[in-house]
Structures are given as C-alpha cells and as structure tokens.
Amino acid sequence: MLKRQRTGSVLCTSCGVLVGVNDERCYNCNRKNPGLWGFAPALRSLGTDLGFVPFVIGACATLYVLTLIASQGNIGMRGLFSLFSPSPQALFLFGESGAVPVFVAGRWWTVLSAAWLHAGVLHIVFNMMAVRQLAPVTADLYGPGRMVIIYTAGAVFGFALSSIAGAYIPPLLFLRGGQFTVGASASIAGLIGAMLAYGHRTGSSAASSQASSYILMLAVYGFMLPGIDNYAHAGGFAGGYLAARALDPMKPERIDHIAMAVACLALSILSIVASVLHGLQFLG
Numbered sequence: 276m277l278k279r280q281r282t283g284s285v286l287c288t289s290c291g292v293l294v295g296v297n298d299e300r301c302y303n304c305n306r307k308n309p310g311l312w313g314f315a316p317a318l319r320s321l322g323t324d325l326g327f328v329p330f331v332i333g334a335c336a337t338l339y340v341l342t343l344i345a346s347q348g349n350i351g352m353r354g355l356f357s358l359f360s361p362s363p364q365a366l367f368l369f370g371e372s373g374a375v376p377v378f379v380a381g382r383w384w385t386v387l388s389a390a391w392l393h394a395g396v397l398h399i400v401f402n403m404m405a406v407r408q409l410a411p412v413t414a415d416l417y418g419p420g421r422m423v424i425i426y427t428a429g430a431v432f433g434f435a436l437s438s439i440a441g442a443y444i445p446p447l448l449f450l451r452g453g454q455f456t457v458g459a460s461a462s463i464a465g466l467i468g469a470m471l472a473y474g475h476r477t478g479s480s481a482a483s484s485q486a487s488s489y490i491l492m493l494a495v496y497g498f499m500l501p502g503i504d505n506y507a508h509a510g511g512f513a514g515g516y517l518a519a520r521a522l523d524p525m526k527p528e529r530i531d532h533i534a535m536a537v538a539c540l541a542l543s544i545l546s547i548v549a550s551v552l553h554g555l556q557f558l559g
C-alpha cells in the first residue's frame with residue numbers, strides 16, 4: 276500500500292516545494308528529511324483519499340460485534356438505548372474509559388480506545404450517522420489528515436475530562452462524570468469544535484452558525500436524554516477546538532499532517548490491543 280519512491284523529486288512534506296527525494300534538508304524551509312524516506316508521495320495520495328469515514332464505521336462496527344461476542348450471551352436489552360448492549364466485562368476488556376478504568380485500574384490509554392466502542396445498537400447507529408455527516412465537512416475545511424488529528428484530540432480531551440470529573444467532581448444535575456464511558460461522540464463533538472474554530476479563524480459566518488446549531492443540538496440531547504456523558508462532549512468539543520486552532524485552517528494541509536494522522540490511527544488501534552492484553556488478567 277505504501278510505495279516508496281527512491282529517485283527523482285518529491286514535494287517537501289513541510290512546505291511543499293520540490294526537493295530531491297533523498298535530500299537531507301529542504302533548501303526552502305530547512306526541514307530535515309523532507310521526502311520522509313521516499314514515503315512522501317504515498318502519504319500524499321493517502322491524504323487525498325484517506326477513506327477515513329469508511330475506516331471509522333468499519334472499525335466501530337467490527338469492535339461492536341467483537342464486544343457482543345465477548346459478552347458470551349450476557350447482552351443487555353434494558354431500555355431503548357441499551358438494546359443489544361455488550362456486557363460491562365466486554366466493554367471493560369476492549370477499553371472503555373471513565374474514572375474506574377483510568378484511576379482504579381490504571382488504564383489511562385483508554386482515553387483513546389473508548390471512542391471506538393459503543394454501548395448499544397442505537398448508540399452506534401446515531402454516532403456513525405454523525406460521523407458520516409461531520410467528518411467529510413471537517414475534511415473539506417482542514418484536509419483529511421488534520422480532520423483525523425482533530426477527531427483523535429476530541430476523544431482524548433473528552434474522555435480525560437469525563438474520567439477526571441467522574442473521580443473528583445460531584446454530580447450536578449445533568450453534569451456527571453463518567454465512571455464507565457464509551458462512544459464516538461467525544462470525537463464528534465471535537466469535529467463540531469473544529470467547525471466553530473474555522474468560523475472564528477476565517478470569519479466564515481456559515482461555519483459558525485452551522486457549528487452553533489450542532490452545539491445547541493448536543494446541549495438539548497444532553498439535557499433531555501438520560502445517561503449522556505456531557506463532560507465527554509464538553510471536553511471533546513474543547514479538544515477539537517484547540518487542536519483546530521493550533522492546526523490553523525488558513526494554512527494548507529501538509530504531508531506532515533497526514534503522517535501525524537496515520538500515527539493517531541495507529542495509536543488508537545494500539546490502545547485497543549493494549550486494553551485487551553492488559554484486561555485479560557481481570558477476567559481470571
């Protein structure tokens with residue numbers, strides 16, 4: 276899949292000028308190894324067709340089925356939002372986040388893995404519909420690489436805040452931290468944060484007002500439906516906003532961003548593998 280170019284010239288992964296594929300430094304921006312060992316063209320083509328939406332949906336669906344299988348018949352059917360919900364043990368094994376996994380079991384990497392797990396059939400369907408709607412829009416604004424970075428930042432900030440709140444902040448009305456929490460919605464809130472950041476940075480009122488209507492929707496759902504992790508949404512939104520400001524939509528996406536996006540996805544996969552390997556000891 277990743278073909279390596281050994282001769283000729285490529286675009287610098289940082290500034291985009293033509294450099295020799297084997298040059299040690301970019302003559303323009305002074306970046307070390309501007310051709311990324313000859314992998315720059317492959318990463319660039321990955322960027323134009325990253326296929327992130329099908330990747331997320333495929334990975335989440337696969338993990339949902341795996342957690343159902345790991346539930347060994349103990350599949351929840353209580354209430355609308357816990358129809359076909361994997362067992363608590365299975366969700367823990369695959370890397371749910373929250374105060375208990377993070378602070379009691381020491382599974383800090385679950386701030387990454389939890390975004391790929393879902394607690395019921397409606398939960399996964401609603402979240403994947405939101406990913407299908409928001410991920411391509413964000414990729415249009417930032418490029419697919421930066422969209423993946425923003426998506427990952429949303430998960431990390433969202434589940435970190437929810438876990439910290441679950442451990443240290445007493446529940447207040449509809450604001451309660453997660454003891455156990457999963458779902459792509461922290462990342463989705465991150466995409467919404469990035470849309471607002473785009474509006475603020477570029478002055479696009481279309482982006483700002485679109486983002487505001489999504490924020491309102493998140494707030495209304497969070498207020499009306501029981502069991503919504505509002506801390507995860509708020510943290511995810513803040514993480515996406517901050518990542519988006521740091522990545523600056525006024526500047527074009529660089530191949531470096533695609534490389535960082537690949538690293539984000541690799542770390543996410545690794546966090547699930549680590550969860551399962553580390554979690555087996557708890558099942559005895």
Ligand SMILES: [Zn+2]
Nearest residue numbers: 287290301304
């Ligand atoms: Zn350069």
